[in-house]
Amino acid sequence: xxxxxxxxxxxxxxxxxxxxxxxxxxxxxxxxxxxxxxxxxxxxxxxxxxxxxxxxxxxxxxxxxxxxxxxxxxxxxxxxxxxxxxxxxxxxxxxxxxxxxxxxxxxxxxxxxxxxxxxxxxxxxxxxxxxxxxxxxxxxxxxxxxxxxx
Numbered sequence: 001x002x003x004x005x006x007x008x009x010x011x012x013x014x015x016x017x018x019x020x021x022x023x024x025x026x027x028x029x030x031x032x033x034x035x036x037x038x039x040x041x042x043x044x045x046x047x048x049x050x051x052x053x054x055x056x057x058x059x060x061x062x063x064x065x066x067x068x069x070x071x072x073x074x075x076x077x078x079x080x081x082x083x084x085x086x087x088x089x090x091x092x093x094x095x096x097x098x099x100x101x102x103x104x105x106x107x108x109x110x111x112x113x114x115x116x117x118x119x120x121x122x123x124x125x126x127x128x129x130x131x132x133x134x135x136x137x138x139x140x141x142x143x144x145x146x147x148x149x150x
Contacts, residue, residue: 022050024087027110029055029062029100037137038103040064040110044145047090049115054087055080062100062108064088067131070097070124094119095149097128097142107138111145121149 028041045053055064063080071077072094080086082102090096093115100108109128128142135141 021048022052022089023047024052024054027053027055027064028058029064031059031061038100038106038108040098040100040108043109043141044111044113044148046113049091049093050089051114052087052089053112054085056085057083061102063102064098065101067097067099067109067127069127070095070120072096072120090114092119093117095121095124097124105134105136107132107135107141109141109145111149113149117149 025045025047027045030039030041031037033039033041040055047053060083063082063084064086065079066077068077072092075090075092075094075096076088078086078088078098090112095117096112096114098110098112111124125142125146128146132139132142
């Protein structure tokens with residue numbers, strides 16, 4: 001019984017320590033910011049595995065949705081509803097691309113880097129650069145965001 005109590009106590013300590021080190025980050029969904037239209041702020045966010053990202057709806061008419069071709073294998077996709085604040089915990093290292101569904105064609109996209117971006121960086125970048133050609137405006141947003149990594 002004492003061994004079981006020791007194991008339980010150690011497990012609780014590890015659980016508490018893990019939660020203390022995890023951080024919550026905020027990304028604002030904006031209709032305009034510093035002369036840019038339809039943006040996430042910040043557009044590129046670097047976090048640690050175990051951290052949570054919360055998208056806040058600063059202006060109505062936005063959402064946050066993962067781009068499935070731009071998330072690492074084994075990662076969980078997300079699909080926020082319109083005008084919904086959504087929180088997502090990131091446990092899998094890699095590069096994550098996401099969008100605002102109604103404003104995707106206007107280049108309302110963002111990147112989250114969790115730990116080691118190289119896990120799927122080239123795959124995500126390749127898909128993003130093909131998608132960029134479809135944008136009605138802000139055709140270099142993905143390129144600009146990828147160039148800011150590292």
